Amino acid sequence: MPPIEDQYPPARALWIPEIGFLLHVKADRLNELEDALQTREICSQGIPEISVALRRKWMLCFVSTDGRSLSHVARSVVYYAAESGRDKLDIWNLTSLKAPVRISAIKRKLEGAQIWRARRALDAGGTISAKAFEQMMDALKRVDSSAHKIASGLISRKQPPPATGPINARMNWAYQRDAAMTALEIAGIPKERLKAAAQLNGANLTDTTSIFDDDRSMRAMEDVLILRDLEKGDRDWNYVKSQQYPARTFENGDTKLTIVLANKMDLEKQLGVDLIYVNETLGAVVFVQYKMFEGEDGKDGYRPDAQLDKEIARMDRAAAELAKVDVDETCDGYRFCPDPFFLKFCTRLLEHDEKGHVPGAYVTLDYWKRLALDPRTRGEKGGKILYPETLGRRYLTPSTFTHLVSRGWVGTSALQARILIPFIKDAMKGKKGIVLAVESKVPTDPDDVEARRRTRMPPKPRYPGKRAKIIQL
Structure with a gap:
C-alpha cells in the first residue's frame, strides 16, 4: 500500500470519526480494494443500506476477511447509494495492522455500560454507534497497543495552522x-x-x-x-x-x-x-x-x-x-x-x-x-x-x-x-x-x-x- 501521505482523502485536515464501521469482505475483494488505491484516491465497497442520519459522518472502518479477526483499518464515509437497496462506502488511507487482532479478544475486554451494543456490532458488522465505538477503541488498546496506535493515527484532532498571504x-x-x-x-x-x-x-x-x-x-x-x-x-x-x-x-x-x-x-x-x-x-x-x-x-x-x-x-x-x-x-x-x-x-x-x-x-x-x-x-x-x-x-x-x-x-x-x-x-x-x-x-x-x-x-x-x-x- 502507498503511504498515507501519498493518498488523497477528500476530508478536512481535522478528521475526527464520530462512529465506527466493521466491514466484512473476502480476502480477494480486499486485494482488489488495495489495488484500486494504488492508482486512485478512493475505493468503494457496496454495503447494506444504513440510516440516512449516519450518512456524511466520518467513520473509522475496521476490515475483517475471515469474520474472526481485524486485519486493516481505514477512513470511511457514506455519501451516496450504490444501487437498489445498498449504499456506497468510500474508503481511503487503508492501512494494515501489524498482526490480526481477534474480535473475541476485543469483546472480552469491553468495559462500561451497555457493552452489549458494542458486542452486537462486532458480531453483526456494519455501523458502530458513538458509545460502542469509544468502548471498542478502549478495548483495542488493552488487547493490542500497536493496533490501537495505527487506528488512532488515522484520527487527526489537530487544527492546521491558519494560512497566510492574499x-x-x-x-x-x-x-x-x-x-x-x-x-x-x-x-x-x-x-x-x-x-x-x-x-x-x-x-x-x-x-x-x-x-x-x-x-x-x-x-x-x-x-x-x-x-x-x-x-x-x-x-x-x-x-x-x-x-x-x-x-x-x-x-x-x-x-x-x-x-x-x-x-x-x-x-x-x-x-x-x-x-x-x-x-x-x-x-x-x-x-x-x-x-x-x-x-x-x-x-x-x-x-x-x-x-x-x-x-x-x-x-x-x-x-x-x-x-x-x-x-x-x-x-x-x-x-x-x-x-x-x-x-x-x-x-x-x-x-x-x-x-x-x-x-x-x-x-x-x-x-x-x-x-x-x-x-x-x-x-x-x-x-x-x-x-x-x-x-x-x-x-x-x-x-x-x-x-x-x-x-x-x-x-x-x-x-x-x-x-x-x-x-x-x-x-x-x-x-x-x-x-x-x-x-x-x-x-x-x-x-x-x-x-x-x-x-x-x-x-x-x-x-x-x-x-x-x-x-x-
Whole structure:
C-alpha cells in the first residue's frame, strides 16, 4: 500500500470519526480494494443500506476477511447509494495492522455500560454507534497497543495552522501547481520531478508568484523550442520568444514535456481556461477551467456566477471556430466526444497538502450546460448551486481524466489543433497565472551515431518474457 501521505482523502485536515464501521469482505475483494488505491484516491465497497442520519459522518472502518479477526483499518464515509437497496462506502488511507487482532479478544475486554451494543456490532458488522465505538477503541488498546496506535493515527484532532498571504495569490499558486502536476501525470513523468510546495503561505505573495520562481532549472521562453516547433518560420512568434516567461522542461525517455506558467499572458481572455494541454503526438488539445467548492469538504457548494458565464462565452467562441474545421476521419483523430473543454471542481484546493494533484471532479462543458438547467442544481431560494454529491457518479476522476488525455481519447482533433495557434498567439499578454503545457517527442540529434544505434537496437527488456507496458502520449 502507498503511504498515507501519498493518498488523497477528500476530508478536512481535522478528521475526527464520530462512529465506527466493521466491514466484512473476502480476502480477494480486499486485494482488489488495495489495488484500486494504488492508482486512485478512493475505493468503494457496496454495503447494506444504513440510516440516512449516519450518512456524511466520518467513520473509522475496521476490515475483517475471515469474520474472526481485524486485519486493516481505514477512513470511511457514506455519501451516496450504490444501487437498489445498498449504499456506497468510500474508503481511503487503508492501512494494515501489524498482526490480526481477534474480535473475541476485543469483546472480552469491553468495559462500561451497555457493552452489549458494542458486542452486537462486532458480531453483526456494519455501523458502530458513538458509545460502542469509544468502548471498542478502549478495548483495542488493552488487547493490542500497536493496533490501537495505527487506528488512532488515522484520527487527526489537530487544527492546521491558519494560512497566510492574499487569498488570490494562494489560489493562483494552487491552480498552477495542480495544473503542472496534472500535465506531468498525463505525460507519465514522475511527479517528484516538480519541487513545489502544495500550499504557499507568506505575506509577500503576489498574483504573479510562480511555482518556478525558486527553481534553478527554470528556463526563459527564448530557450524553449516548443513554440517554434508549433509553427516554424512564423514571425508572429518572435515577440513571444523574447519574453522571460517562467518555463520548465521535463524529459522522461523519449517524452518531453514543456510547462509554461503564463503569468504575463491572459489566455483566459481568449479561451476562458486555466490549463491548456497539447498532446502533439496525437494532435489533441484539452482545456480545463478550475472551480472551487466552498466550505469544509465542499459542504457549501459552488454557486455559478457572472464570471463563469464570461468564461463559458469565451469557450463557446473558441468552439465555434473549431467547428469550422473539417471532420477528422482518421483513426488517430477519433475522440469519444467533440468537446475539448472541461471544468474541474475541487473540494479542498487551499487545504491540499499532499504530493500529487488536488482531488476533484472533471465534467465536460457540454455536460455542465445540461446540469445547470437540471432541477438538481436549483437551490432553496431558486438560485443555482452545485454540491459534490450533486454530481453523483457522473464525473471523471483525476486518474480517469489523465488516462483519457494521455491516450488521445478526449480533446480536439489534429485538424482542429491547427486552428488554436492564432488564439494562443493573440493571448500572450496579461497577468493571470495560467498554465500552458505542451508535450512533444525529444528529437534525435542526426549527428549522434550512438543514438541512431539505440534506435535500431533497443535495449534489452528489464523483465525478459514480460510484455512491456506501452503508453501512447
